[in-house]
Amino acid sequence: MATRLxxxxxxxxxxxxxxxxxSAQSYYYRLELGRPVKWLPTLAVDAPYFILWALFTPIALLVSRxxxxxxxxxGRLLLPHFTLALLVPLGHAVLYNLYRFILTAGVENGVDLRRIxxxxxxxxxxxxxxxxxxLLVINVLDYYGRFQKERTQNAELETALVQSQLNALKMQLQPHFLFNTLNSIAVLIKxxxxxxAETVSHLSELLRHVLKxxxxxxxxxxxxxxxxxQYLAIEQVRFGDRLKIRFDIPTVLDQTPVPSLILQPLVENAIRHGIAGKIGxxxxxxxxxxxxxxxxxxVYDNGRGYETETSKGQFGLGLKITRERLHSLYGENFEMNFSQAQEGGTRLVLQIPIPQETLQ
Amino acid sequence: MIRTVIIDDEPLARKGIQQLLATQADFEIIAECEDGLTALEKIDSLKPDLLFLDIQMPELDGFDVLSALQMDPLPLVIFVTAYDEYALQAFQNHAVDYLLKPIKEEYFLKAIQRVRFLLQAKNEPDYELRLQELLLHIQQRPDFIQRFLVRERNKLLIVPIEKVNVFEAEGDYVCLITSKDRYLVRLTLSGLEQKLDPALFVRINRSTIVRLRLIGELEPLSKGDYQLTLINGPKYTLSRTYREQVLKALQ
Incomplete structure (x- = not known):
């Protein structure tokens, strides 16, 4: 009710x-022409012409909706619109002229409807x-309202999409990886x-992280x-000691926010396309x-390199999801590129913005 | 002796099957393969009786290996998988043997007992039929095709879908055209069309499918047909039957 009021x-x-x-315009206009003019009568005659339109605004709203x-x-709406475009202003004009008649002649001698x-x-x-x-103003405002609403809806949709992509990533990680790892553990037990035992504890740490x-x-x-x-330690178990791993992460960057699970698909890609099938x-x-x-x-791998990789120019499902996820998180404000390393192998470089508050 | 080949990309998984087979005196492991392509070569040359075939492998997966097999009769196959709902359903529907990782010894023993039985009964016609039906079923998998396996003289080649620019029908075959080469595979163009991502490929006439990204120019010809030029040069006719869907895909 409050909004209605x-x-x-x-x-x-x-x-x-x-x-x-x-009224002001009309007052100065007459002044300019040198006609006798007074403030109050001008106001009384001219202002109600527009104030009366307030009464007809709800009708216009109804019509336009x-x-x-x-x-x-x-095509079908032209006729009703044109009819109403005559009737509504006519209604307004009749009311206004009635008001003017009463204002100037009074009601003592009756109301001359014909003249009105x-x-x-x-x-x-x-x-x-x-x-x-x-009508035009109403339509513009309605259009803008719908546009705003659509934008909010789109934003909501996008968030939902990001969420589902994250879930998809987790699912992709879980079943295959989980059962293959369990299989490796079963074999290792004998x-x-x-x-x-070592692998079981790596797996536990990994699951703890995903759950958290x-x-x-x-x-x-x-x-x-x-x-x-943890993930790589398990991959080392699964693929034997063919896999060497090197980390170079400065501790000053430890607290930098990153999208969760963003690295896993990239590292997995490096293993699948870079290392698997490689001798040595x-x-x-x-x-x-x-x-x-x-x-x-x-993420660098010394695998078969850029030219022969099947993922050249295109990306596997995991990478595609990662790219889409980055896009919905950062818009155009990120980079993810493959390049051939000079020393052989493939280098994937990912650049994401660091939020302001984390920067000293 | 039952001559066995183990195909799995993970060394520990292969070791697991070794462990389980170690107690079975009548099984002999004649090869272990860590990828599909090597497996196909080994199977071609060794003609084993039995395969332990992992489903999820990079590049050629278990089903790709199975559909590319040229052995006659087909070897017996025990599928091994960690997790694949679609495959599991297929195995159950076609009553072929499969094992889930980690492998339960009881199920393993049952499976190899059945292998012994089938090999003694020799040409059980039913088995091969079931495998063929499974393959048909798997080929109708809803996902898009990722790669083609091409036989060239005595060599096997993997052609990833990313490399293919154009598909042209040639009789019972489809010609895959890449930037450098042309390869023939036994396929129908319509069957292939179903397996291609419509965001990447589009059919332009009865016998041609092209990569959308490569379409460079459209020039109207007579009767609503268009001349379609790819950015790397070749020209094709876009027939009016496919015009609408091409224009839609380009938008």
């Missing part, structure tokens, strides 16, 4: 201001113009019980890298650095 008074206020302006133009129906109607028909043209402007970050979009770099350490020891190196308010993360 507010809306009604806003409409009334706008028309009153218009009425005052019109009931007969809303779309691409398909505009003739006058109304005579000066309805200006009213039609006002009516069209009113073969190398110590290694089996289940609803968070962001974590800090230290936690993310610790997670990758594979190397994965993870490097972090800061440059110009950006966090730069680098």
């Amino acid at each position: 507010k809306k009604t008074s806003t409409v009334l206020l706008i028309w009153t201001v218009a009425g005052l302006l019109y 009931r007969f809303q133009f779309t691409r398909e129906n505009w 109607f003739l006058n109304a028909a005579g000066n309805v043209d200006y009213g039609i113009l006002v009516y069209f402007v009113l 073969d190398n019980p110590e290694r089996a 970050n289940v609803d968070d979009q962001f974590t800090n770099l230290k936690q993310e890298v610790d997670f990758i350490r 020891p594979g190397l994965i190196a993870l490097t972090a650095s800061k440059s110009d308010k950006k966090l730069c993360l680098e």
Whole structure:
């Protein structure tokens, strides 16, 4: 109810201001022409013309919403719109002329309806113009409202999308990885019980991290890298000691926020496309650095290299999801590029903004 | 002796099957392969009786290996998988043997007992049929095709979908055209069309599918047809039957 009252008074206020302006204009116009003119009568005659429109604004609103133009129906709406564009201003003109009649002649001698109607028909043209402007303003405001609403909806959709992508990532990590790791542990129990126990504790740490970050979009770099350490330790078990791992993460960057689980698909890609199928020891190196308010993360593998990789130019599902997720988090404000390393192998460089409050 | 090949990209997973087979005197492991391509070569040359075949492997997966097998009769196959709902459903529907990782010894023993039985019964016609049906089923998997396996003389080649620019129908075959080469694979263009990502590829006439990104120019010809030029040069006819869907895809 409060909003309704507010809306009604806003409409009334706008028309009153218009009425005052019109009266002022009319006053100075007559002054300029050298005609006798007084403030009060001008105001009494001219201001109500616009103030009366406040009464017709709800009708215009109703009309514009009931007969809303779309691409398909505009032809059928022309007739009702034109009819109403005559009737509404005519109603207004009749009311206004009635008011003027009463103002100048009074009611003692009766009301000359014929004259009022003739006058109304005579000066309805200006009213039609006002009516069209009113319709236009209403449509613009409605359009803007719908636009705003759509934008909020889009933003909500986007958040939901990001959330689902995160979930998809977790699911992608979980079943395959989990059961393959359990299988490795089962084999190790007979073969190398110590290694089996070690792997169980890596897996536990990993699961703890995933469970803890289940609803968070962001974590800090230290936690993310610790997670990758556990993940790689398990991959080392699964793929044998063909995998060498090197980390270069400056401790000053430990608290830098990063999207949670962002590194895992990148590292997984390096293993799958870079190391798997390679003869001789594979190397994965993870490097972090800061440059110009950006966090730069680098995943290097000494695998078969850029040219022969199947992922050349395109990305596997995990990388595609990662890119989409980064896009919805940062818009265009991130970079993710593959390049061929000079020393052979592939380097993936990811650059994401560091939030202001984390920068000293 | 039952001559066995183990195919899995993880060394410990292969070791697991070794461990389980170690107590079975009538099984002999004649090869272990860590990827699909090597597996196909080994199977071609060794003609084993039995495969332990992992489903999830990089590049060629277990099903790719199975569909590219040219052995006749097909070897017996025990599928091994960590997690794949679609595959599990397929195995159950077609009553072929599969094991879940980590492998439960009881199920393993049952599976190899069945292998012994099937090999003694020899040409059980039913088994091969079930495998063929499974393959058909798997080929209707809803996901998009990722790569093609091409036989060139005596060599096997993997052509990833990223490299293919154009598909052209040639009789019972489809010609894959990359920037450098052309390869023939036994496929129908319509069947292939179903397996391609419509965001990447579009059909432009009865016998051609092109990569959307490569479409450079469209010039109207007579009768609503267009001449379509790819950015790397080749020209094709965009027939009016496919015009609408091409224009839609380009927007």
